[in-house]
Amino acid sequence: xxxxxxxxxxxxxxxxxxxxxxxxxxxxxxxxxxxxxxxxxxxxxxxxxxxxxxxxxxxxxxxxxxx
Amino acid sequence: xxxxxxxxxxxxxxxxxxxxxxxxxxxxxxxxxxxxxxxxxxxxxxxxxxxxxxxxxxxxxxxxxxxxxxxxxxxxxxxxxxxxxxxxxxxxxxxxxxxxxxxxxxxxxxxxxxxxxxxxxxxxxxxxxxxxxxxxxxxxxxxxxxxxxxxxxxxxxxxxxxxxxxxxxxxxxxxxxxxxxxxxxxxxxxxxxxxxxxxxxxx
Numbered sequence: 001x002x003x004x005x006x007x008x009x010x011x012x013x014x015x016x017x018x019x020x021x022x023x024x025x026x027x028x029x030x031x032x033x034x035x036x037x038x039x040x041x042x043x044x045x046x047x048x049x050x051x052x053x054x055x056x057x058x059x060x061x062x063x064x065x066x067x
Numbered sequence: 068x069x070x071x072x073x074x075x076x077x078x079x080x081x082x083x084x085x086x087x088x089x090x091x092x093x094x095x096x097x098x099x100x101x102x103x104x105x106x107x108x109x110x111x112x113x114x115x116x117x118x119x120x121x122x123x124x125x126x127x128x129x130x131x132x133x134x135x136x137x138x139x140x141x142x143x144x145x146x147x148x149x150x151x152x153x154x155x156x157x158x159x160x161x162x163x164x165x166x167x168x169x170x171x172x173x174x175x176x177x178x179x180x181x182x183x184x185x186x187x188x189x190x191x192x193x194x195x196x197x198x199x200x201x202x203x204x205x206x207x208x209x210x211x212x213x214x215x216x217x218x219x220x221x222x223x224x225x226x227x228x229x230x231x232x233x234x235x236x237x238x239x240x241x242x243x244x245x246x247x248x249x250x251x252x253x254x255x256x257x258x259x260x261x262x263x264x265x266x267x268x269x270x
Contacts, residue, residue, distance in 0.1 A: 002243070004243050004246070004247065005239050005240075005243055008192065008239060008242050008243060008246070009211055009239075011188055011189055011192055012189075012192060012196075012207075012211050012212070013211060013212070014189075015189035015192075015193070016110070016212055017109050017110050017113045017193070018105075018106035018107065018109045018110045018212055019106070020109060020115070022102065022105055022106075022115070026115065026119065027101065027102065027105070030101065030105070030119050030122060030123060031094075031097060031098065031101060033123055034097050034101070034122075034123055034126045034127060035090070035094055035097070037123065037126075037127040037130075038090060038093055038094075038126075038127060038130040039090060041127060041130055041131055042088050042090060042130075
């Protein structure tokens with residue numbers, strides 16, 4: 001890596017947009033919003049599995065009842 | 068294993084519990100990773116509200132898709148991958164909509180601007196970063212700011228190791244070319260004593 005590239009890395013690191021201070025109340029609000037989001041997701045129950053289909057060629061239920 | 072390690076569940080243990088729809092396990096994962104994800108998102112969008120939206124969408128998406136997580140990578144890599152993809156989609160939507168990314172550089176709060184060291188050079192660099200193709204930008208952000216290895220970057224970017232490394236190299240070379248034309252970089256010297264050493268060159 002050249003000297004110029006090292007300089008670039010250094011400038012970027014010393015001016016990191018991600019190093020900005022995040023107010024604690026913003027973090028708490030976000031945490032609450034995420035919890036609400038996942039609670040709603042978890043309340044959506046998975047679809048009830050369908051009853052297995054009868055084997056091909058077997059008579060319909062009503063017909064079986066006749067015998 | 069120390070007594071403390073025995074009491075604190077690992078990410079993998081929490082994931083297993085969260086897969087059984089344990090909200091407390093997933094909320095613990097959120098608490099562990101939320102701040103890191105906000106910082107990661109800020110590096111892409113430079114706007115706190117937008118970064119929060121990205122993190123919220125990403126973590127809810129992660130909860131919905133948790134059953135697909137097989138544990139071949141770490142949970143952190145997986146959630147970073149989701150966040151990077153969400154950031155990409157948000158940026159695309161912003162570009163096609165109302166806000167141009169380059170305008171957002173000027174929308175930084177005054178206190179953030181004043182906190183910048185060597186603001187002019189850094190500002191120009193940030194604009195150049197915003198112009199990079201998304202994959203190059205991602206590799207650069209993950210390498211420079213997150214200090215991740217190329218193996219981890221490849222996992223997050225879902226690409227081979229060499230591709231991750233090439234994307235990072237291309238990004239750095241583009242920034243270098245842009246600033247060699249301007250002369251700003253040649254005149255710039257570090258003001259602080261830092262960990263900035265030649266060892267970084269080997270990384």
